[in-house]
Amino acid sequence: MARSTAQRIATELRARVERGALPPGTRLSEEALGRELDVSRNTLREAFRLLLHDQLVEHRLHRGVFVRVPGLHDVTDIYRMRAALESAGVRAAAEAKPGLREAVTRAVTEAEWAADDGDWSEVASADLRFHRALAALAASPRIDTAMDRLLAELRLVFHSMPSPRRFHQPFLVRNRLLERLLEQGEYARAEAELAGYLTDACRLITDTMREVHP
Amino acid sequence: MARSTAQRIATELRARVERGALPPGTRLSEEALGRELDVSRNTLREAFRLLLHDQLVEHRLHRGVFVRVPGLHDVTDIYRMRAALESAGVRAAAEAKPGLREAVTRAVTEAEWAADDGDWSEVASADLRFHRALAALAASPRIDTAMDRLLAELRLVFHSMPSPRRFHQPFLVRNRLLERLLEQGEYARAEAELAGYLTDACRLITDTMREVHP
DNA sequence: GGCTAAGCTGTTGTTCAACAATCCTCAATA
DNA sequence: TATTGAGGATTGTTGAACAACAGCTTAGCC
Structure with a gap:
């Protein structure tokens, strides 16, 4: 070391x-x-x-x-950047190495397992792994590290908020849908679904922040 | 202070x-x-x-x-990330504030003026301004700073290479084309043109690096 | 009472000198 | 030729010292 x-x-x-x-x-x-x-x-x-x-x-x-105490602007900004990086991954999915595509599928599956066990903390981290795997399809070290930073920041956001279940339950099925679209080569539809996913997730978080914190 | x-x-x-x-x-x-x-x-x-x-x-x-001494892998990786960030900008162009769109047009024009004067150093920096302005259309501070870092790295790449003219001359007209497409609301075509632009520029640089350096 | 301004206090900003740990060079050796 | 081993130079880390500053307290004033 x-x-x-x-x-x-x-x-x-x-x-x-x-x-x-x-x-x-x-x-x-x-x-x-x-x-x-x-x-x-x-x-x-x-x-x-x-x-x-x-x-x-x-x-x-x-x-x-x-x-840091992330504010509303930080959250929306983080999601803008996520959209940029993850859709870059989706667009590169066709040429991505099999190992990278498998990582995507694996993360979704593990999230579902954890949900069955009621382990919402593990659901959360599997969800983050799923999105990191999406960005990783772009096969770019710089995108990977940028994505890691974003997700670490996002973890910070969650720390000042209640009920992880509320944030991840609704997105489990959408994760699976997204993964299916990728597997079937429906890249355009996958990209559209991803965009919708991210705006919805972002809105859910910002709405909650407005409730909790003045 | x-x-x-x-x-x-x-x-x-x-x-x-x-x-x-x-x-x-x-x-x-x-x-x-x-x-x-x-x-x-x-x-x-x-x-x-x-x-x-x-x-x-x-x-x-x-x-x-x-x-740092950027290598071939760095260059291709920088261009992958650039593609992610700049196409995010292009996709957000429709909703971008007028000031941001004007910055794009201005940078192209200034690059053309500098080319007329034969000031290739200024052409280079106007070109970088143009692409930074493209990414800035996404209206995201994080994308902006990430883009700044990438362009600074790219400047480092150019330092170990000859003839700035060779790298910027062919792209002046493509910059203008891209700007026109944006101005006319042809966002899909703009995105396609941007992708082509970036892969061509990346190839030109890596080819030159292979010539100059073993 | 409410306000401003001066002083106080605890923290960070910066420097210095010393020593430990490590890498590089180069010569001596097998 | 390849390897090994001092020696020298540079970085890594420490502890102490002082300066500079932010925030709070208090004194003085209206």
Whole structure:
């Protein structure tokens, strides 16, 4: 494992944020975190700059770094970008390697299994895997990492919202529909379905945010 | 003015890289740069981590940071991502604000003027502005910054290649065609033209890279 | 009471010097 | 020729120190 201390700390903090141990809005104190993780302030600051990459955290001058609190604009923007990346994947589906297409099918199936078990947390993560697999059809490393960042941000959005079931239940069947269309080579219809899917999901989230938060 | 020293240094270095003052492959020595820019090693390192964001620079453990040397795979990948982002813009063109659409037209016109003057460096940058304006039609900050990063990387590619004229001359007329299609509301044809444009441009670059570099 | 302004406090921003860990070079060896 | 092993140079990390700043508190004023 050829990784510097700063990189290790960065991934540790990233994990904490994504798992919700550091809720949105939390300030990451240099002194406290440095003491807990047993690294110097300088290395911790380097880790912070690395974390900045994936928008999970923001930096306010002379005030420190905070776990980001995504707003309405962030959500709609994230979904615009998702639409761009995932439809790029769908459009490249015809020439995609079999392994990449299988990953799409597998994610849908696993989401359905998890739903049968009532494990909505696993449904959520399988859903994200499904969409990442869609974007991955484009066979582009840059698209993959961009997509990973978007989904990590989205996980942040979900942390400040209730009832994962409400968000994923209605989309299970649409995921399967989308996968079928791809399997049957109906790429144009798949792209249209994807567009509808994303606008609906985005609206569901933003509506809920308006309810919960003023 | 609310910028830390590390941020200032980062933008200074970014400017040097984009202007070609620090050619691809250059190692950024902490000691030398720190002495020249009159900052401590620690702040310089923070600036390096910030620079890492936009892929202009890469970090090898225990060896330092180097100006990236984009390879063939990078170029094809950059163009895949460009296709995703720019076609997202084209597909959103119908609902785009007038100001965004004007920016597209303006960039094409300025590229043509520069070509008339024989100023191929300005043609190049107007061309990049044109494509950035295309992506900007999507009205998404995340798409904008992603696009900026891609174009900065692309500038890096051009630095290790000869004859800017060869790369931009053939595409002036296609830029104008694309702009016309958009203006006339022929979005489907515009998207097709864009796809062709990008694959051709990508091929031209990779072919040249194969000639110049083994 | 309500307001502004000065001071206080805790945090981040930046520097410095030192040491540990690692890579590269180059010569000596088999 | 290929390998090994010091030696030197650079990065990785630390701890301490001080400066600079944001936010809060308090004192003074109307």
